[in-house]
Amino acid sequence: MCGIVGYIGPRQAAELLLEGLRRLEYRGYDSSGIAVVNGHGLKVMKAAGKLSMLEQQIGDRMPSGTLGIGHTRWATHGAPTTPNAHPHTDQSGRIAIIHNGIIENSTSIRKALEARGHTFKSETDTEVLAHLVGEFYQGDLEDAVAQALRDVDGAYGLAFISADEPGVLVAARKGSPLLVGVGENEWFVASDASPLLQHTRSVVYLDDGELVVLTRDGYRVRNLQSTRISKPVNQIDWDLAMVERNGYPHFMLKEICEQPESLCNTLRGHLLDDEGTSRVHGLNLSDDELKQVGRIVITACGTSWHSGLIGEYMLEEMARVPVEVEYASEFRYRNPVVDHRTLVIGISQSGETADTLAAIREAKRRGARTVGLVNVVGSTIAREVDGGIYLHAGPEVGVASTKAFTSQVAALALVTLRVARLRNLSILQGRQFIEALRRLPEQISEILDRTSEIEALADRFLKTTSNALYLGRGVNFPVALEGALKLKEISYIHAEGYPAAEMKHGPIALIDENMPVVFIAPRDAVHSKIVSNIEEVKARGGKVIALINAGDTEIERLADATFAIPETLDLLTPILTSIPLQLLSYYVAVARGCNVDQPRNLAKSVTVE
């Protein structure tokens, strides 16, 4: 959701803030703004739309000052207009605030403030909080923020500055990520590490209920009750080059092309070839505990939920453990049946998705063991689960998730292998699985060498369509869902993913000569079944684009076009079949002139429910 950055130190803040916002824009791009304090007061500049609008507005009138805050917004309360853009100020106009999250009791606070004579310029919950802090302010920003936050319900990552205290930045966290960057005589706050990497790799992760005060001499962390908290300084192992486009036209294409390497990084150090199993110490579960797991619940959102579905196929097939895959947003609000014999696996690229985090907390409350498959090191989910595996896919900046997805599937394969070997899988089968896993990066490279074929398919079948259907069976049914989601989110074409055999129970009514149907049809256990489904679509005039294995003349004869993927074990095919589908949606979106990395209405990290 929204991106937050703040700075205090010897350098001019405004330029640093704008550069930070450039790196944070993937978190939201409805509006942006900065506020800077100098000896003459507080200067706030903001604009609706992308960051470039703010940059245009500022032009060469860069406000001077060495203390400031900046924000890029994903709208929750109020339309994406300039008045609703952050930073917001209090009634006096001397305190500025930026916020990521939602203040749930803002309506009642607003009414009370209005009754006391406050007037508001925006429809946002954030401005209400700015006014509340202003009411408490008596020359001590830290104290005013702490008092105001005691009256507030909801989620927040916040930063405040005041014209009356040009050497103080106060920030606080509850439910929305926030970290402190520790530089050389300068300090930052940010909602994630991307705006800090250019300046420092030393960070302090704030936890819920914590408040940090940055001054020109350093920082200190406390809770709302004034108790000092000592926090470790962590080193981030990502570097600046990893969050740059490096010559690619879009982050999404860069991240698709990084998959041979990201997959290697996910698998590195986990495969035990001789024993035909995996080493997953990070799960913090002994072999005995893993054997005793009675049931696995996988919980996640969006693309991560799709990888969870693939995990279900793998775990049930190979390890014979019952698995359920739950949308985190549903799981958290029903009365889920989990106990100490249930292993709950939360999957999240960002490690900050509000619903996934809440689902994991709910599972913990009910006594389940929780593990996380998370990409962002130090993220909230990674810190709250009982154990887990980091994906090590590197930063994913494109809003459409690509390399994190294949790494999630690989991490699920590692968990599956370990559990299966402890139960029923033979050493020989385990070794075959490892061999297949090790071949995947090279096989992905083979697919990536043929991107022009996919570009041609995008141009021929999908560029001008309004609808598309993605069909797969077995472990490639979730790939159909993921392929459809990718197309929807970046090209705004309506697409549905379906189990191929379910088509005749409804969606078949949609099929005519204008409907492109993408089949995921490698030569696997259900191949003959999917061939029949292709026949059914062709009989009704649908256009069939099929992902197949080389030499599949049967489908080549039926389909309007095919793309061949290398052979692998059935359960690992999703890691290969998903790559052409990522590319397909990418090229369709580019051909339609869409903003691939910043699709409308979306944000990379969904920190509100």
Ligand code: M6R
């Ligand atoms: O960071 P997470 O993996 O928890 O994010 C979950 C979803 O928000 C995310 O996968 C979303 O669906 C992507 N935009 C998909 O491309």
